Amino acid sequence: MIQNVLKETGGIGLFGIISICLFFTVFTGALIWTFLQKKSFLTTMESLPLSDGEITSELKGEAHHE
Amino acid sequence: MNIETFKYDNRVVRAFAIATSIWAVVGMLAGLLAAVELFLPGANLNLQYITFGRLRPLHTNAVIFAFVGNGMFMGIYYSLQRLCKARMFNDTLSWINFWGWNAIIVAAAISLPLGLTTSKEYAELEWPIDIAIALVWVVFCINLFGTIWKRREKHLYVAIWFYIATAITVAILHIVNSLEVPAGAFKSYSIYAGVQDALVQWWYGHNAVAFFLTTPYLGLMYYFLPKASGRPVFSYRLSIIHFWALIFIYIWAGPHHLLYTALPDWAQSLGMAFSIMLVAPSWGGMLNGLLTLRGAWDKVRQEPMLKFMVVAVTAYGMATLEGPMLSIKSVNSLSHYTDWTIAHVHTGALGWNGFLTFSMLYWLFPRLYRTDLYSVKLANWHFWLGLLGMMFYVVPMYWSGITQGLMWKQFTPDGFLQYPNFLETVLQLIPMYRLRAVGGSLYILGVLIGCYNLYKTARQGRFEPDTEAQAPALERSGHGAESGHRWLESKAGLLSVLATVAVLIGGAVEIIPMFVIQGNVPTISSVKPYSPLEVLGRDLYIREGCVGCHSQMIRPFRSETERYGEYSKAGEFVYDHPFLWGSKRTGPDLHRIGGKYPDAWHYNHMDDPRLTSPGSIMPRYPWLLTQKLETNSLPARIAALRKVGVPYPAGYEARAQKDLEKQAATIVQNLKAGMVKAESNREIIALIAYLQRLGTDIKAGQAPKTADLAPLPQTTVSLNP
CATH class of the missing domain: 1.10.760.10 (Cytochrome c-like domain)
Structure with a gap:
């Protein structure tokens, strides 16, 4: 019975091939990209949220941490 | 260097913060009432407007779009300005975004109890409200991209990518899933039918979870966690991989909501495979968050905000491990249609979204009001009540889900159903439903204490409508020697296009074959339109x-x-x-x-x-x-x-x-x-x-049944094969 439902693969052959190629390309691309980044750049980016240019908060610093 | 002085807009952030707090209480109370109705069916007092069927969408919409929606805007409006070192693009647009969004929620709160619904989960609102949502979302997008455009910080921090992906994808999902033909002012019919409607709906439904409840909150995590712990993100490289892998994989996983249904098998398998892959980026993100706290765990002890954040990120990890497990067909055959799913989504909603929102609120209020938190002790009470409430909610629901799933499948040695009466399996769950209501109540009690604490914090401080800031103007020079991702991420437009493509591929590969290949929906000649x-x-x-x-x-x-x-x-x-x-x-x-x-x-x-x-x-x-x-x-x-x-x-x-x-x-x-x-x-x-x-x-082929209007058989018909 389950076979009845499942045997239809819907004839998606080409779509399947295109999608696996796209998936592989995008994924590998993103990985290579990431590992090409320079350390100095990454360090800057890592701490970007810590400097928001607020005049008052920089004066008061983290004094308001409970 | 040309240093510019400018002001961050705190007013709209505060407005969203107040809205999210109020809607949290409203949405969760609606949920509590719905939970009570499940063991006390008379709890609606026989009022049609608050029967379970109408209350449930009200609860889910209020929690998702009102509570989390306002929380998301609150966090984005706060962090985006600071990450871009610029005020929001346009104050009027900010306020249209705020009032428009909340007017939509009020419209939902009125229309859903009246029974005006499309019935598509998390997309229940009828067509006039759908149009309003699209318009307000466009306003948000203009404001988002406008702010990015006038930024003073050259590089787009990863949180902003998550915001961009959210903005674009939610727009696509909402429009595609809401295509409907009106039949009067408050009624419409989806242009899709049956299997196709199911696929589009769950492509939407799953990705609403992904791009409304997850990506924006991940962006917020990447901003508020380093901010609160005073430490840089553990690995920026990992955050890049997290981003691309997550948005690319998430969009394919929708069909896991339709396992073992009449959806073609290839689509089910696709959904399952991509769901399992999702563990990797999700856990990468979770670990990146938790490891950001390395060496700062002492702060977690003292700072309630960080406690909420840690539990939120952990809940994210648990929910995103469980989700893929539930997407395995054999597990799903047991879990689907049971309370297991309810447990799963509440780990996400109460833990991830809920605790992250409260974490942000506890961090923002003292800063917006230039004061200290009114009471750390009360915040700790909120934390423990919330955590305990979550446990009392989730554990009984697991128990209930697995119990019922097994009972449905239990056969006697003679090959008959052990529990042929469905009701028998329901009655087993009543104690669990009671416990769930206790859990929900504890959680809400925590939220009320939290709201009181925030209110008192606001009262003791002085609101700062604008925060002054300084930053050098951004020199818009050519990209010259820049290369690779660095060049890409400074180009918001290109980044958006690529993110859109990444998101569209998965959806297109699932949806297009379902519509163009006839064989996916075999027709049955005896199936006729409704009378x-x-x-x-x-x-x-x-x-x-x-x-x-x-x-x-x-x-x-x-x-x-x-x-x-x-x-x-x-x-x-x-x-x-x-x-x-x-x-x-x-x-x-x-x-x-x-x-x-x-x-x-x-x-x-x-x-x-x-x-x-x-x-x-x-x-x-x-x-x-x-x-x-x-x-x-x-x-x-x-x-x-x-x-x-x-x-x-x-x-x-x-x-x-x-x-x-x-x-x-x-x-x-x-x-x-x-x-x-x-x-x-x-x-x-x-x-x-x-x-x-x-x-x-x-x-119809077996028993003669003339026109659609023929009298219907009155006896029990066995349809067993």
């Missing part, structure tokens, strides 16, 4: 939110075909605009209910379910017996259905009323035979017509 009375009955079924508790999708398991009858076929749903497969069985599946009981049984059952099924937890629907069936809109409904592809003959609108009356008269006769005196123009008649039609078309 006018059945159309109205179906619309009542939608209005009352029956789909919240009853599925119409029998999976091809022996345990299901024994209980309900022949498994559901894709071709049976070609005229179902929208599909009503459902995703939870608090009550039994209804796909083969047609002809199973006499009309009079349905009449009595809707009047008071406990008359026919002692112990049932279904609410009463006495108003269906007294309210007059509204038929003025019938021609508009028939015309709209024809527009979406149901083959009613031209000019059928003129004859529809007559056909309707004829069928109603037959049902009144049947009721009379069952000792029930009923008028033919009441809503219950239409509902009975629809219920008696359900799942009967495929039997």
